[in-house]
């Protein structure tokens with residue numbers, strides 16, 4: 001209405017002088033205003049109304065049509081090709097790279113560093129320049145290096161990082177890691193759902209599952225709207241914005257973050273997060289003192305403060321659509337993709353502390369915070385990072401976690417059927433060391449079971465407590481099924497199937513759980529779905545020529561209506577004309593268990609259907625009984641469970 005009043009007053013002012021022009025302009029403005037009202041996306045509000053029921057975790061297709069339209073394959077990041085003239089070696093010593101200097105053709109190059117000092121979470125300053133000949137150990141994590149040639153021209157200027165472990169070890173008594181005292185490496189990224197991860201970082205996920213034997217939690221659900229509440233609950237086990245935590249009128253230093261406990265138990269600690277203007281904790285009051293021994297924030301603040309990067313943030317939206325206007329990507333600082341700083345700092349932390357106990361939390365924002373495609377540019381780098389960890393034996397005494405806080409927040413995506421669920425279900429993957437699997441067989445067994453159970457950051461916190469206290473036995477005891485379930489249950493312990501969102505402290509706004517309503521297996525619709533599924537199988541098998549028998553439906557064994565408990569709350573939404581004209585597609589889901597002949601195969605599948613009565617398979621058709629030698633003639637992974645060889 002404000003716009004309208006403004007327009008009206010302009011009209012009154014000018015109406016006598018420019019009558020005709022005014023009519024045209026007013027018309028344009030009104031059309032524009034109507035359009036913007038019509039097209040503006042608002043958050044659809046969906047609330048789960050059955051939060052006290054046993055959770056049926058929604059099974060979604062990562063390539064769901066409603067979401068696939070937003071996905072795009074991007075070209076690799078292109079940065080400047082100039083070499084670094086200095087480097088930090090594996091002991092933390094800064095060197096001038098003589099061969100790089102020789103290659104570059106500069107003469108009599110001399111370099112200096114100035115330490116970046118953190119004043120608080122928002123400001124840094126440069127200390128005086130210190131000239132160094134060939135090498136130096138810098139007693140700080142971040143410093144600006146400048147090199148001049150024989151004519152005193154600056155030929156190199158770049159911000160560098162290291163892990164100043166020597167200074168930390170003078171103040172903290174660090175203990176050795178071991179099979180009992182595990183390192184914790186959490187590799188976090190903002191706004192990445194499990195399904196988005198399957199689309200955008202498939203190389204990394206495959207490496208975690210196949211090479212590292214990791215577990216991916218398929219029922220992992222957020223407990224708060226955005227990063228802050230989810231990370232606070234992960235690190236404290238408490239509910240944020242509640243009186244379980246100190247009021248954060250001042251800094252967050254008094255919060256009982258678990259990294260303090262790790263540090264008190266002889267661990268070196270690190271917290272790194274990029275994109276300082278939207279820091280998880282600094283969006284509030286930030287920290288007075290650095291929260292961990294190594295804290296990367298001043299590095300990123302320095303990058304912004306000293307104008308070193310070409311922060312062409314506006315270009316990122318274009319790059320997210322694979323449009324590259326500049327010669328180099330906006331994701332680069334000179335010759336380095338920004339996420340390399342973060343990963344290299346993480347690696348330095350792990351490398352320099354050697355076999356000392358370590359707790360590290362990294363959180364990468366820039367590639368995922370607002371853009372759904374950019375993160376694929378780091379897929380290979382994440383995989384290489386994990387491969388480096390594995391192949392150097394650094395995972396032998398360590399727990400590795402790849403996680404996010406929630407899915408994409410962009411309204412257009414969030415408002416789709418798939419996006420609604422994705423927003424609430426972030427990626428969570430965990431890798432445990434081999435000896436833990438052999439020594440405590442209940443742990444891999446429970447982790448595997450828990451991949452299909454409802455889980456949250458509260459459970460992860462309990463697991464961190466198990467690791468902190470080196471107690472891998474107590475998770476062997478089952479949870480008391482008769483009592484009220486605890487809010488957090490360590491991921492090492494079996495999480496009961498009956499767990500509801502209420503049990504797990506997931507508010508209705510974020511609870512995604514469906515529920516099953518049994519249907520008559522003999523009903524026309526059940527049979528219809530069965531027929532559709534059998535012809536779907538036959539079609540999938542047709543690519544193998546006449547190797548497989550054409551299957552017939554023999555019986556529907558079980559049939560369920562899969563009820564989505566998420567209900568739209570239009571009355572709580574902002575008003576736009578668009579919502580008046582666009583109705584939600586009415587999509588129903590069914591679960592069908594059926595038998596086919598020949599071969600008496602049992603299959604289970606989820607099907608969706610819309611108003612016009614056409615069906616779609618969600619995910620895959622699963623074979624639920626053994627197929628033994630029935631499909632001897634097929635090797636292909638997806639067809640094998642379906643085929644009855646003739």
Ligand SMILES: *[C@@H]1O[C@H](CO)[C@@H](O)[C@H](O)[C@H]1NC(C)=O
Pocket residue numbers: 083086087097098099100103
């Ligand atoms: C030193 O520079 C050379 C030439 O640019 C490069 O190949 C080499 O990797 C650099 N060494 C280190 C340790 O960075």
Ligand SMILES: *[C@@H]1O[C@H](CO)[C@@H](O)[C@H](O)[C@H]1NC(C)=O
Pocket residue numbers: 176355
């Ligand atoms: C810790 O590890 C270092 C290096 O491997 C070793 O020299 C030292 O004896 C160990 N300390 C203890 C208490 O085991």
Ligand SMILES: *[C@@H]1O[C@H](CO)[C@@H](O)[C@H](O)[C@H]1NC(C)=O
Pocket residue numbers: 256260261465468
């Ligand atoms: C962590 O340390 C705090 C403060 O010392 C203590 O109150 C809390 O119980 C500790 N948490 C765990 C899990 O040991």
Ligand SMILES: *[C@@H]1O[C@H](CO)[C@@H](O)[C@H](O)[C@H]1NC(C)=O
Pocket residue numbers: 610612613614
């Ligand atoms: C039914 O709806 C689906 C998906 O919305 C569409 O692909 C299909 O063409 C429609 N079929 C008919 C017969 O309208």
Ligand SMILES: *[C@@H]1O[C@H](CO)[C@@H](O)[C@H](O)[C@H]1NC(C)=O
Pocket residue numbers: 629632
């Ligand atoms: C499976 O059956 C086929 C056809 O009867 C036979 O050729 C093959 O050797 C059998 N394979 C096994 C492992 O029994």
